[in-house]
Each structure stands twice: as C-alpha cells, then as structure tokens.
Amino acid sequence: MRIVAADTGGALLDDAYNPLGLIATVAVLVEKPYRTASLSRVKYADPFNYDMSGRQAIRDEAYLAVELAREVKPDVVHLDSTIGGIEVRKLDEPTIEALGITDRGKEVWKDLSRDLQPLAKKLWEETGIEIIAIGKWSVPVRIAEIYSGIYTAKWAIEYARKNGKVLVGLPRYMRVDIKPGEIYGESLDPREGGLFGKIETNTDGINWELYPNPLVRRYMVLEVWKE
Amino acid sequence: MRIVAADTGGALLDDAYNPLGLIATVAVLVEKPYRTASLSRVKYADPFNYDMSGRQAIRDEAYLAVELAREVKPDVVHLDSTIGGIEVRKLDEPTIEALGITDRGKEVWKDLSRDLQPLAKKLWEETGIEIIAIGKWSVPVRIAEIYSGIYTAKWAIEYARKNGKVLVGLPRYMRVDIKPGEIYGESLDPREGGLFGKIETNTDGINWELYPNPLVRRYMVLEVWKE
Amino acid sequence: MRIVAADTGGALLDDAYNPLGLIATVAVLVEKPYRTASLSRVKYADPFNYDMSGRQAIRDEAYLAVELAREVKPDVVHLDSTIGGIEVRKLDEPTIEALGITDRGKEVWKDLSRDLQPLAKKLWEETGIEIIAIGKWSVPVRIAEIYSGIYTAKWAIEYARKNGKVLVGLPRYMRVDIKPGEIYGESLDPREGGLFGKIETNTDGINWELYPNPLVRRYMVLEVWKE
Numbered sequence: 001m002r003i004v005a006a007d008t009g010g011a012l013l014d015d016a017y018n019p020l021g022l023i024a025t026v027a028v029l030v031e032k033p034y035r036t037a038s039l040s041r042v043k044y045a046d047p048f049n050y051d052m053s054g055r056q057a058i059r060d061e062a063y064l065a066v067e068l069a070r071e072v073k074p075d076v077v078h079l080d081s082t083i084g085g086i087e088v089r090k091l092d093e094p095t096i097e098a099l100g101i102t103d104r105g106k107e108v109w110k111d112l113s114r115d116l117q118p119l120a121k122k123l124w125e126e127t128g129i130e131i132i133a134i135g136k137w138s139v140p141v142r143i144a145e146i147y148s149g150i151y152t153a154k155w156a157i158e159y160a161r162k163n164g165k166v167l168v169g170l171p172r173y174m175r176v177d178i179k180p181g182e183i184y185g186e187s188l189d190p191r192e193g194g195l196f197g198k199i200e201t202n203t204d205g206i207n208w209e210l211y212p213n214p215l216v217r218r219y220m221v222l223e224v225w226k227e
Numbered sequence: 228m229r230i231v232a233a234d235t236g237g238a239l240l241d242d243a244y245n246p247l248g249l250i251a252t253v254a255v256l257v258e259k260p261y262r263t264a265s266l267s268r269v270k271y272a273d274p275f276n277y278d279m280s281g282r283q284a285i286r287d288e289a290y291l292a293v294e295l296a297r298e299v300k301p302d303v304v305h306l307d308s309t310i311g312g313i314e315v316r317k318l319d320e321p322t323i324e325a326l327g328i329t330d331r332g333k334e335v336w337k338d339l340s341r342d343l344q345p346l347a348k349k350l351w352e353e354t355g356i357e358i359i360a361i362g363k364w365s366v367p368v369r370i371a372e373i374y375s376g377i378y379t380a381k382w383a384i385e386y387a388r389k390n391g392k393v394l395v396g397l398p399r400y401m402r403v404d405i406k407p408g409e410i411y412g413e414s415l416d417p418r419e420g421g422l423f424g425k426i427e428t429n430t431d432g433i434n435w436e437l438y439p440n441p442l443v444r445r446y447m448v449l450e451v452w453k454e
Numbered sequence: 455m456r457i458v459a460a461d462t463g464g465a466l467l468d469d470a471y472n473p474l475g476l477i478a479t480v481a482v483l484v485e486k487p488y489r490t491a492s493l494s495r496v497k498y499a500d501p502f503n504y505d506m507s508g509r510q511a512i513r514d515e516a517y518l519a520v521e522l523a524r525e526v527k528p529d530v531v532h533l534d535s536t537i538g539g540i541e542v543r544k545l546d547e548p549t550i551e552a553l554g555i556t557d558r559g560k561e562v563w564k565d566l567s568r569d570l571q572p573l574a575k576k577l578w579e580e581t582g583i584e585i586i587a588i589g590k591w592s593v594p595v596r597i598a599e600i601y602s603g604i605y606t607a608k609w610a611i612e613y614a615r616k617n618g619k620v621l622v623g624l625p626r627y628m629r630v631d632i633k634p635g636e637i638y639g640e641s642l643d644p645r646e647g648g649l650f651g652k653i654e655t656n657t658d659g660i661n662w663e664l665y666p667n668p669l670v671r672r673y674m675v676l677e678v679w680k681e
Binding site: 017018028132172173175188190209211213214215216217218220 | 456459484486487488489588590591592593594598643644645646647648649
Binding site for chain 2: 510672
C-alpha cells in the first residue's frame with residue numbers, strides 16, 4: 001500500500017516555553033514497511049504570526065497532501081483529523097451532523113468542508129484516490145508528524161544562523177539528532193515499532209541541545225544557537 | 228502468587244490490513260516474578276468464520292482458563308474483562324445492574340453470566356479458586372495476550388507452509404521473533420517491566436517480515452510466506 | 455527556569471500486593487535540562503497508619519515544597535494536582551466553582567484551599583514565587599514522583615534491616631537499582647525523555663528483587679530482605 005499523509009507540527013517557543021506559533025506542515029509518501037517516508041514536502045508557516053485555532057493547519061495539510069498525491073499517485077491520502085476514517089469527499093452537512101464528535105468539532109468541519117470536500121471530490125474524480133480523515137490511528141500521519149519535527153529543526157538552524165538563538169518545541173515524544181549534513185528524527189514511543197525520518201541539509205555553524213519541556217510532559221525542546 | 232489468566236488475540240488480515248477473524252485463545256500460568264508464563268495452552272478459532280462481536284472470545288477464555296486451573300491449582304483466575312475485579316461467581320442480575328459499565332456492557336454480561344456464573348461457582352465450590360474479571364489491570368492477562376500473539380505466529384507459519392502466504396495482525400504493541408525451533412514474543416511497552424514469552428515449534432521452510440500496521444498505530448503485522 | 459515541585463509516592467504492600475499506606479513525600483529542585491533534581495527533601499509518612507483518601511498527601515506536598523522554595527528561591531512551585539495550572543493563591547470559592555473538574559474535586563479543593571490558599575498567598579507576598587496546580591503536565595512533578603520511589607526504596611532497606619522483609623510498590627512505570635552506597639531510579643517511559651534520580655545512602659546488609667506487580671499493570675514491586 002502506498003499512502004500520502006500530512007501533518008503540522010513544531011512550535012516556536014518563548015523563553016518560558018510557551019508556544020507562539022506552529023512552524024512546519026509536511027506531506028509524506030509512505031510505503032511498505034511503513035517505518036519512514038520515501039518522499040517528503042514541507043510548507044513553512046510564519047510562527048510569529050500564526051492562528052493557533054487549528055483550522056489553518058488542516059487546510060494547509062490537505063492542499064499539500066493533494067499536491068504530493070497528484071505527483072506520486074498513492075492508493076489513499078490520510079489526513080490528521082480523527083473522525084472515523086470517513087472519506088472527505090462525502091462530508092456534506094448531514095454527514096457531519098451524524099459524526100460522533102463534539103458540537104465544536106462539527107462547526108469546524110462544516111466550515112472546513114466548504115473547501116476540502118470539493119478538493120477531495122475533484123481528486124477522486126480525476127484520479128480515483130480517496131482522502132480519508134483517519135487521524136491518530138494512521139502510521140503515515142505519525143510519520144508526517146515526525147518529519148514536521150525534523151523540518152522544524154531545519155528551520156531552527158536557519159533562524160539561529162541569522163538571529164543568534166531560538167527555542168522550538170518538537171511534536172509529541174520524538175527526538176532529533178543534528179549530524180553533519182543530516183537531521184535525523186525518531187519516535188520516542190517504542191510501541192510504534194520504530195518510526196523515523198531523515199533529511200539532508202546544511203547543519204554547519206550552530207550548536208544545539210535537546211531536553212524535556214518542563215511544562216509539557218513527553219514533549220522535547222530543541223535549543224539552537226549560532227556557534 | 229500463582230495466577231491463571233486467559234486472553235484471545237491475533238487476527239487474520241486481508242491484503243488491505245482489515246481484520247477477518249481472531250486466531251488464538253490462550254490460557255497461561257504465571258508465577259513470581261510475573262514476567263512470563265510457566266505453562267501455556269492454546270485453542271485455535273477458525274478466523275475465516277469468526278463472530279467479531281466479542282462474546283465468543285470471553286466464553287472460550289473462561290472455559291480454557293478453568294481447564295488449566297483444574298490442572299495446576301492456582302490461587303486465582305484472571306479474565307480479560309475490565310469490570311472492577313469482581314468475582315464472576317457473584318455476577319447475578321442485580322450485581323451486573325450495579326456495575327459502573329455501559330448499558331451495552333450490562334446486556335453482554337447478563338448474557339455471558341448465564342454460562343460463566345455457574346462455571347465460576349462450580350470451580351469455587353470444588354477447589355476454592357476464584358475467577359475475577361480484572362481485565363486490563365492484570366499482568367497475567369497481558370502475558371496471555373502476548374502468548375496469543377506467539378501462537379498466532381505459529382498458526383501463520385503452518386498456514387503459509389500449506390497455502391503459500393498469509394498476513395496476521397499481532398495484539399497491541401508486541402513483536403515476535405521467529406528463530407530456529409522457537410518463536411519468541413515480547414511487549415514493546417517498556418513501562419510493563421519486561422513481559423515476554425516463547426514456545427518451541429518447527430519454524431522451518433518459511434520466510435517472514437514484521438512491520439507496523441499502517442492503519443492501526445502501535446499494532447504490528449506479521450507476514451509469513453513459504454520459502 | 456528553576457522549579458520546585460513535590461509529590462507523594464511509594465506504598466507499603468501486604469503479601470497479596472494490596473497497598474496499605476503511602477511512604478514518601480518528596481520536594482525537588484529541578485533546573486535545566488530538566489532530567490533530574492539538583493536537590494531533594496523527603497518527609498516520611500507512617501504507612502501503617504495512613505489516610506488513603508489523598509487529601510493529606512497534597513497538603514504535605516505543599517508544605518514541604520514551600521519549605522524548599524524558601525531555601526532555594528525558584529521561579530515557580532509545581533504541585534501534583536491537575537487543575538489547569540491555576541495559581542493556588544487565587545483559589546477562592548468562586549474560582550474553585552468555575553474549575554472544569556468533578557463536584558467531588560471541587561469539595562476537596564474547597565477544603566484544601568482553607569490551608570493552602572493562605573500558604574501560597576504568604577509565599578507570593580514575601581518572595582514573589584507562585585505555586586501552581588499543574589499536575590500531570592509538569593516534568594518536575596514527575597521527577598519528584600521518581601524521587602518518592604527512590605526514597606521508598608531507602609525506607610524499605612531500613613525497614614528490612616530491622617524487621618527482616620518488606621514489600622513496597624513503586625510509583626507508576628519506574629524502576630530502581632540498589633547499588634553499593636547509592637539508590638538509582640529512572641522512568642520506564644522513554645517518551646518522557648530520560649528522567650532519573652539518585653541518592654547516596656547505606657545499602658549494605660540486604661538483598662532485593664524488582665518485578666511487575668501482577669495486579670497493577672505498569673507498576674513495579676520492590677522486595678527487600680535482610681541478608
């Protein structure tokens with residue numbers, strides 16, 4: 001099975017470890033044995049000017065995933081929204097009303113579906129590929145999350161080179177290792193069966209430290225500063 | 228403390244990783260230091276013709292556990308149903324009504340208790356051994372679950388030898404390792420303190436691969452095929 | 455950031471692994487990189503005569519944390535009560551009513567706040583240090599919990615030397631290692647990013663064994679006996 005998935009993660013933090021805005025939306029292509037990505041694409045947000053309500057993230061993820069899906073022709077596209085694995089092209093108002101989610105979640109999806117339902121319908125009509133809202137059950141969505149942490153480290157390296165120092169928060173229970181020419185990232189949850197990722201990039205001219213975020217158990221902080 | 232526990236696990240999967248039916252009900256005897264089983268017994272189901280509603284599993288588990296308990300005389304029997312550690316021989320209708328579980332759960336237990344309450348009462352009257360519905364809190368139940376994954380691997384090896392190839396899903400966050408003459412299995416959750424199991428069996432003539440189920444995070448797929 | 459946190463943990467167990475009473479309240483000072491404590495203070499309870507309702511623990515934790523905070527002047531104090539990170543000095547009756555917690559939790563906090571609100575107000579007025587009820591999100595609270603397990607091991611060693619043998623239950627998913635002159639403890643959850651602790655103490659004259667509590671998954675039992 002070949003799966004495209006997308007997720008958004010990594011946060012710019014202030015000195016008290018409070019999140020200011022999200023950094024990286026990533027789409028990945030995941031193939032058997034489903035432990036890493038064969039391909040990844042990133043779209044950076046502006047974390048200094050970010051709407052934390054969450055509606056922008058899922059929209060960006062859908063568009064980036066569709067872009068990658070048109071290129072690599074997967075069997076299916078996974079989005080990070082846990083509404084039972086439903087096909088997004090079928091999300092009309094009565095279907096959303098019938099979902100077993102909160103009223104707030106229904107309002108969000110009624111709004112989102114105005115853009116995403118036609119997007120999914122068009123992709124399906126032209127390619128036969130379904131977009132499903134499977135969320136936390138999907139391993140490819142978790143791999144996309146791990147890549148969002150890896151691209152967040154890349155963003156932090158570039159920011160620190162220009163501005164001296166930066167603190168970023170990685171997605172849940174993952175770590176990164178910044179090596180010469182490469183950023184490696186992996187899940188800290190062994191129950192997931194060994195999920196990881198890596199990208200090649202210039203890692204010169206900086207120092208870094210990784211440690212637990214004292215205010216958010218199971219999340220790590222990456223600190224990067226100019227050498 | 229000597230504990231007999233039972234659980235059912237391992238699923239036959241189709242090519243899209245959807246479960247078709249469960250494979251192995253296992254009863255185990257667990258003794259101090261409570262990390263593995265001293266004895267295990269398996270009863271295979273027919274996964275091609277399986278009632279996935281779940282009521283058959285708990286019934287099979289109770290009967291297999293009682294069979295093993297009569298043989299090894301443990302201090303207590305643990306079943307995989309999380310209803311507060313109540314003694315199964317006391318499960319009459321008013322007691323079930325008073326349980327803090329869903330209405331659906333009450334209906335299931337009213338039906339189940341028609342067989343299981345007399346079974347538990349008889350065991351207790353004849354041996355003094357209680358059967359308790361302790362479920363997810365019990366370490367021996369988890370060890371039974373790990374053995375159900377190990378016996379599922381054994382089933383898959385025998386099926387692949389005859390039929391060429393098979394996909395099975397293991398119970399939650401566990402892995403297996405198929406070695407010459409032995410199948411070893413262990414929990415992937417280090418918080419459980421090192422739970423594992425192994426059985427001796429003929430493992431010749433097959434190849435295998437283990438990887439994350441892309442549709443169900445924290446569950447592994449075992450693929451076995453004839454050499 | 456310099457954080458003082460407190461927690462209570464470790465339980466005396468009977469031979470059937472039932473908890474009889476809690477053992478150790480610990481306050482710790484945690485500094486960057488937030489993986490262990492720079493300082494720890496313990497106050498032992500009498501586990502043979504313990505009110506398991508839980509109200510005593512949080513009170514002991516608050517007093518011990520304030521004592522350590524007055525000595526080491528941290529930026530903030532974390533208590534193990536998950537009520538949204540609210541400042542304890544602001545916990546008057548209307549504020550407690552407005553919390554998103556159970557009615558039972560509100561009653562407990564109305565009672566607790568009679569002592570703890572003035573305690574927190576006084577600390578804040580005299581030092582500017584806030585006490586916040588952040589609970590399970592706080593890494594320093596988890597480090598205090600790990601230290602409560604380490605001090606529980608120390609208590610068990612001393613008890614066994616005098617009385618021959620003892621069983622204690624450690625806090626959730628942690629292990630201890632009793633070495634010559636030192637007790638080391640660490641989290642068994644790798645998602646927490648490597649939290650650990652150690653204390654120097656006389657460890658002569660005893661033997662010990664650590665194994666899973668068969669009745670409470672993810673909790674370990676420490677057995678200590680005189681050599």
